[in-house]
Amino acid sequence: MSTDLPHTPGxxxxxxxxxxxxxxxxxxSRVINGIRNVAPEIQEAVHRAIAQTGYVPNRAARSLVTRxxxxxxxxxxxxxxxxxxxxxxxxxxxxxxxxxxxxxxVGYLRPRGIHPVLMLADSAQTRxxxxxxxxxxxxxxxxxxxxxxxxxLPKLLVDAGLPAVLWARPARPIPISYVDxxxxxxxxxxxxxxxxRGCRRVATISGPFDVPxxxxxxxxxxxxxxxxxxxxxxxxxxxxxxxxxxxxxxxLMKEHPDIDGVFVANDLMAxxxxxxxxxxxxxxxxxxxxIGFDDSPAVACRPPLTTVRQPMEDMAAEMARxxxxxxxxxxxxxxxVIVQPxxxxxxxx
Amino acid sequence: MSTDLPHTPGxxxxxxxxxxxxxxxxxxSRVINGIRNVAPEIQEAVHRAIAQTGYVPNRAARSLVTRxxxxxxxxxxxxxxxxxxxxxxxxxxxxxxxxxxxxxxVGYLRPRGIHPVLMLADSAQTRxxxxxxxxxxxxxxxxxxxxxxxxxLPKLLVDAGLPAVLWARPARPIPISYVDxxxxxxxxxxxxxxxxRGCRRVATISGPFDVPxxxxxxxxxxxxxxxxxxxxxxxxxxxxxxxxxxxxxxxLMKEHPDIDGVFVANDLMAxxxxxxxxxxxxxxxxxxxxIGFDDSPAVACRPPLTTVRQPMEDMAAEMARxxxxxxxxxxxxxxxVIVQPxxxxxxxx
DNA sequence: CCGGCATCGGAGAGCGCTCTCCACCCCGTG
DNA sequence: CACGGGGTGGAGAGCGCTCTCCGATGCCGG
Numbered sequence: 001m002s003t004d005l006p007h008t009p010g011x012x013x014x015x016x017x018x019x020x021x022x023x024x025x026x027x028x029s030r031v032i033n034g035i036r037n038v039a040p041e042i043q044e045a046v047h048r049a050i051a052q053t054g055y056v057p058n059r060a061a062r063s064l065v066t067r068x069x070x071x072x073x074x075x076x077x078x079x080x081x082x083x084x085x086x087x088x089x090x091x092x093x094x095x096x097x098x099x100x101x102x103x104x105x106v107g108y109l110r111p112r113g114i115h116p117v118l119m120l121a122d123s124a125q126t127r128x129x130x131x132x133x134x135x136x137x138x139x140x141x142x143x144x145x146x147x148x149x150x151x152x153l154p155k156l157l158v159d160a161g162l163p164a165v166l167w168a169r170p171a172r173p174i175p176i177s178y179v180d181x182x183x184x185x186x187x188x189x190x191x192x193x194x195x196x197r198g199c200r201r202v203a204t205i206s207g208p209f210d211v212p213x214x215x216x217x218x219x220x221x222x223x224x225x226x227x228x229x230x231x232x233x234x235x236x237x238x239x240x241x242x243x244x245x246x247x248x249x250x251x252l253m254k255e256h257p258d259i260d261g262v263f264v265a266n267d268l269m270a271x272x273x274x275x276x277x278x279x280x281x282x283x284x285x286x287x288x289x290x291i292g293f294d295d296s297p298a299v300a301c302r303p304p305l306t307t308v309r310q311p312m313e314d315m316a317a318e319m320a321r322x323x324x325x326x327x328x329x330x331x332x333x334x335x336x337v338i339v340q341p342x343x344x345x346x347x348x349x
Numbered sequence: 350m351s352t353d354l355p356h357t358p359g360x361x362x363x364x365x366x367x368x369x370x371x372x373x374x375x376x377x378s379r380v381i382n383g384i385r386n387v388a389p390e391i392q393e394a395v396h397r398a399i400a401q402t403g404y405v406p407n408r409a410a411r412s413l414v415t416r417x418x419x420x421x422x423x424x425x426x427x428x429x430x431x432x433x434x435x436x437x438x439x440x441x442x443x444x445x446x447x448x449x450x451x452x453x454x455v456g457y458l459r460p461r462g463i464h465p466v467l468m469l470a471d472s473a474q475t476r477x478x479x480x481x482x483x484x485x486x487x488x489x490x491x492x493x494x495x496x497x498x499x500x501x502l503p504k505l506l507v508d509a510g511l512p513a514v515l516w517a518r519p520a521r522p523i524p525i526s527y528v529d530x531x532x533x534x535x536x537x538x539x540x541x542x543x544x545x546r547g548c549r550r551v552a553t554i555s556g557p558f559d560v561p562x563x564x565x566x567x568x569x570x571x572x573x574x575x576x577x578x579x580x581x582x583x584x585x586x587x588x589x590x591x592x593x594x595x596x597x598x599x600x601l602m603k604e605h606p607d608i609d610g611v612f613v614a615n616d617l618m619a620x621x622x623x624x625x626x627x628x629x630x631x632x633x634x635x636x637x638x639x640i641g642f643d644d645s646p647a648v649a650c651r652p653p654l655t656t657v658r659q660p661m662e663d664m665a666a667e668m669a670r671x672x673x674x675x676x677x678x679x680x681x682x683x684x685x686v687i688v689q690p691x692x693x694x695x696x697x698x
Numbered sequence: 699c700c701g702g703c704a705t706c707g708g709a710g711a712g713c714g715c716t717c718t719c720c721a722c723c724c725c726g727t728g
Numbered sequence: 729c730a731c732g733g734g735g736t737g738g739a740g741a742g743c744g745c746t747c748t749c750c751g752a753t754g755c756c757g758g
Contacts, residue, residue: 064410065746089456102467708749721737
């Protein structure tokens with residue numbers, strides 16, 4: 001029960017541990033970082049000293065010399081001035097999409113001891129903040145989820161030479177790694193299924209036209225239907241929120257009362273569409289079959305939704321994997337990973 | 350168009366800026382931090398030099414001396430080994446509750462230039478990680494959201510003398526600041542409303558009994574009903590997820606077919622309950638009135654849900670405010686803030 | 699028995715910043 | 729005209745860590 005605690009005030013430092021262990025700072029550093037060989041008995045002594053002093057390495061000091069922080073920025077980038085009302089942060093986090101991406105990222109990063117820093121970029125100012133944040137070495141790289149295609153942030157990051165990986169292909173090609181879904185293939189899956197179950201008059205509720213993924217789902221669906229001999233597919237535009245799905249469905253049924261199948265560009269809108277159909281006294285799938293997109297676990301529908309599954313968690317983990325690769329090796333080649341969707345058949349179609 | 354860029358390699362440092370501006374490091378530092386008076390023309394020169402060199406202060410170096418990082422940990426703490434299936438990160442982020450808290454935290458912190466680091470603590474190991482993370486100065490404090498009452502993390506934080514603020518009162522009293530809702534008052538609001546609209550046979554679907562908030566909502570409801578002359582209120586336990594609300598409602602109606610009003614401990618379960626009622630061919634609110642809890646914007650119900658509003662965003666912002674106060678002043682007194690809920694009347698009751 | 703080569707611990711120089719002194723200058727005052 | 733004091737800039741000492749040298753030691757072959 002000796003009292004050889006550090007004589008210095010404040011938290012114990014390497015120096016303190018070294019003194020207690022009777023070795024030099026360098027040696028303690030070596031055993032902590034497992035670099036080079038250190039005699040077993042000395043390692044032992046050092047570990048005892050660490051336990052005794054309750055030492056924890058200071059991250060600022062370490063990253064000052066290693067130029068690594070062990071954290072990455074997880075940034076959600078979009079336009080704050082969009083359709084008014086809710087502030088950006090509220091809209092972002094209310095979207096189950098973000099939650100799934102965050103979950104996937106955390107799932108991959110956590111076992112590796114690295115933590116994501118949450119950032120929102122919805123204006124020129126905040127985009128610059130993100131770039132500064134990385135430049136000042138607060139994070140080693142960025143995972144960027146853009147809510148619309150023309151986001152300027154990716155280019156800023158590339159120009160600054162900062163490691164970054166995107167969710168989804170950027171609207172205009174820039175040399176940056178990204179992970180995306182084969183949206184057209186997913187939409188085709190839906191078209192095939194609708195046709196196979198005998199639908200003769202199908203329509204679609206698409207996402208916002210300025211979102212590339214929405215475009216791809218729409219055109220992919222139209223093309224697939226064309227291949228099945230349906231060159232014209234009624235379409236209305238939604239905004240990925242339930243209310244727009246409900247409104248869109250109402251409009252579709254009003255303009256084309258004979259519709260017997262609908263492909264909705266995401267599950268949230270599909271949920272709204274189901275509500276609308278119910279209001280209209282139409283049975284699903286008997287009268288109208290409905291297929292959603294994403295396979296959001298949070299979306300509970302009646303009847304259970306048939307949907308195109310987007311493995312967001314896996315995709316997010318893949319983003320994290322790519323980012324770490326870029327950080328570890330600055331010359332790591334720009335890579336794009338395209339993930340294949342699958343159709344999950346439940347009851348709505 | 351001079352080329353007096355820094356002669357040194359790598360990103361520009363204070364030294365470089367000082368050289369370009371023709372002043373000392375100390376002066377540049379003073380200008381940047383706005384500390385003490387600096388002659389206007391020198392300030393001007395420094396700003397020009399900063400712009401010219403593209404200087405960004407190095408955060409590691411700064412926090413090495415200031416012992417401040419400008420970031421806080423946002424930790425979600427719970428039990429990973431709970432009802433199997435989904436990993437913890439998936440469950441956490443799928444819950445709209447988390448999103449709203451995160452939104453509120455970010456909304457408050459962002460204008461202040463500080464960013465939250467996302468952490469999950471679902472085991473002894475990961476709890477220690479959180480403590481280490483703070484001890485090694487990676488963040489200045491922690492905002493802790495526990496998913497169950499007996500979470501050991503708050504005590505670990507207190508024992509380590511780390512600044513932290515909790516979401517919700519801890520199960521056993523410990524000297525730590527927290528922000529909570531007046532759950533009992535909220536439940537009473539629901540009881541009063543149900544009674545006022547003429548319900549004579551009311552029941553409740555509660556949250557998990559090991560969550561203090563769920564207990565409070567349940568007992569608060571029971572007590573309020575007792576005051577209205579209904580000493581016995583049928584209750585079933587749910588887990589805050591839609592499926593359990595659906596199952597609970599079915600059980601309730603089976604055991605007490607005459608029920609005409611239900612208080613459901615959160616909106617997600619209320620959504621499930623509505624589904625169940627619809628399956629049973631019961632009209633809401635004519636046959637059975639339903640009141641939820643939380644007022645989650647993400648929950649779209651048919652009919653629109655009457656619910657007890659919990660201003661989560663404001664509460665989260667308040668947590669952040671308290672944490673910053675604790676960080677700024679280590680002697681800041683432990684404080685608990687209790688927020689009053691309100692009843693939002695829509696159509697379901 | 700000695701030289702050469704691994705092996706392994708220590709010394710010390712920074713990493714980029716803040717902040718305490720200290721020196722200096724320019725007032726006003728006696 | 730000397731002196732004190734407020735205001736301003738510079739010098740320099742760290743903050744706690746990593747990592748490159750270097751030197752000491754032990755072991756091998758010649």
